[in-house]
Amino acid sequence: MGLTPPFYAYIALGSNIGDRERFLLQAIRQLDAQGSIKVSAQSNIYETEPVGVTDQDSFLNMVIEVVTTLEPLELLQVMQSVEQSLGRTREVRWGPRTIDLDLLLFEDIRLSEPQLTLPHPRMMERAFVLVPLAEIVQSHHSQQSAEWTALAERFNGKEGITLWKRT
Known part of the structure; x- marks a missing residue:
């Protein structure tokens, strides 16, 4: 990779079964x-x-920022292990799930592997990713804030996304 840890990564979380x-x-x-x-x-x-x-x-959807010493594929393995421990099954693509963890961004890495593409290939089309991602970027990374805020504003209040709970 050529970078030295720690690395910053962004993970989208979603749940629509049980106690979301x-x-x-x-x-x-x-x-x-x-x-x-x-x-x-x-x-x-x-x-x-x-x-x-x-x-x-x-x-219910949200995004978290993590600091990690893991490489992207190693982080993905940990994420999949967490999904499995919380009862995630992969029966229907885009179907119901207890938990879904998607690696959105990992530093400025561009990666195209069978098991992982970075940046996440559909994140720019999804309000449920862009709105919470922009929220984190606004509050923690002011140099990138304007770009992400503009992207998120295209979707905010549209496409069936509403604030559910402040954290």
């Missing part, structure tokens, strides 16, 4: 409990309409 908020918070706790990952910021929680398969319950 509890699944989000458990995923954050499990990630933060890893010695190689520290959650450094988190967005508010948003309720959003499902995308893709629309005949399912609404999602």
Whole structure:
């Protein structure tokens, strides 16, 4: 990779089965409990309409910023382990799930591997990703704030995304 740790990464979280908020918070706790990952910021929680398969319950979504010593594929493995521990099954693409963790950005890395593409290939199309991501960038990274805020404003209040809970 050519970079030296620690690395900054952004992870989107979503849940639409059971106690949605509890699944989000458990995923954050499990990630933060890893010695190689520290959650450094988190967005508010948003309720959003499902995308893709629309005949399912609404999602709770948020984004977290982590500082990690792991490489991107190693971080992805930890994320998938957390999903599995919280009962995630992959039966229907974009279907209902207890927890979904998507690696959005990892430093300025561009990566195209069978198991991971960075930046996340569909993040710029999704209000449920851009709105909470812009929230974190605004509060923690002022030099990038204007660009992300402009992107998020295109979606805010549209596409079925509403603030559910301030964190």
